[in-house]
Amino acid sequence: MNEIADPVVRVEQVRELAGDLVVIPDRRVPLVPNIGLVGGAEAVLVVDTGMGTENAETVLRFATEFARGRRLYVTSTHFHPEHAFGAHVFAGAATYLVNRAQAADLTHKGPGYLHMFTGLGEAVARRLAGVRLPAPDVVYDREHDLDLGGRVVRLRATGRAHSNGDQVVTVPDAGVMFTGDLVEAGQFAIFPWFPPHDTDVSGTRWLAVMARLAGQRPSVVVPGHGDIGDAGLLTDVHDYLAALRDETWRRRDSAMPEDTIVAEVRAAMLARHPDWEGREWIEHGVRCLCAEHA
Structure with missing residues (x-):
């Protein structure tokens, strides 16, 4: 396995998307997410924390300066x-809120993912050293509207897709949507299909979620990883998932061996998207969809 670069969050290239709304970009560094800060008259919401204590401390310092005395949420x-x-770093400084399915994921699957990611390499292990799995302060079921003071941010649980607890964060007055890993830009969709340990990802449900999100027509889409774009990113992911499903199921219908399906569909997807990163995720997606084949 190639050593993964240090997944460090840097705040030097912050991008402003609208008034009082910025993104700390991932800089195309693996295992660094796009991190959002959304401000209102009374409070600021931080969307994602980065991996580990040190990264989250960087984000918290930046958020504190950005807030200038306003209340913090994460x-x-x-x-x-x-x-x-990294959410544990915000304890006492911000209110941490997530949907109920995500809270359950943190409790039941968090320890396993901490162990798995620690094994990805020395740099990642250093980032995760001493991490305490966060406990949310506020848990909602499916929908939560957060009033930051003159600006309402909508938190919506999508239901099972990339994970059980996916959440989309939208800022209606700015037309901005934060998708997390439901959307990546210039990268094949990440399927965390790791049987028997984790099989919660659902290609079919993910596809339905993308159709719903595309129907909202946001002006700006902030993906989990990759360059910020417009609603075309939602269409790109939808169309990729549809093609992945169709190519997989057509071969599954003919009782083709799964390894052969993987090889053929991988070749087809690479031909469609030769410049996309994350090629290793194609196989996981195909095997997930084989399991979902009716």
């Missing part, structure tokens, strides 16, 4: 380590 788009395994 949320995570889903429970995976680079998105949520």
Whole structure:
């Protein structure tokens, strides 16, 4: 396995998307997410924390300066380590809120993911050293509207897709949508299909979620990883998932061996998207969809 680069969050290239709304970009560094800060007259919401204590401390310092005395909230788009395994740093400084399914993921699957990610390499292990799995302060069921003072941010649980507890964060007055890993830009969709340990990802449900999100027509889409774009990112992911399903199921219908399906569909997807990163996730997606084949 190639050594993964140090997944460090840097705040030097912060991008302003609208008034009082900025993104700390991932800089195309693996295991660094796009991190959002959304401000209102009375409070600021941080969307995702970065991986580990030191990264989250960097984000908290920046958020504190950005807030200038306003109250802080923090949320995570889903429970995976680079998105949520820094929320413990915000304890006492911010209110941490997530949907109920994500809270359950943190409790029941967080320890396993902490162990798995620690094994990804020395740099990642250093980032995760001493991490305490966060306990949310506020848990909602499916919908939560957070009033920051003159600006309402909508937190919506999507239901099972990339994970059980995926959450989309939208800022209606700015037309901005934070998707977490439901959307990646210039990268094949990340399927955390790791049987028997984790099989919660659902390609079919993910596809339905993307259709709903595309129907909202946001002006700006902030993906979990990759460059910020427009609603075309939602369409790109939808169309990729549809093609992945169709190519997989067509071969599954003919009782083709799964390994052969993987090889053929992988070749087809690479031909469609030769410049996309994350090629290793194609196989996981195909095997997930084989399991979902009716």
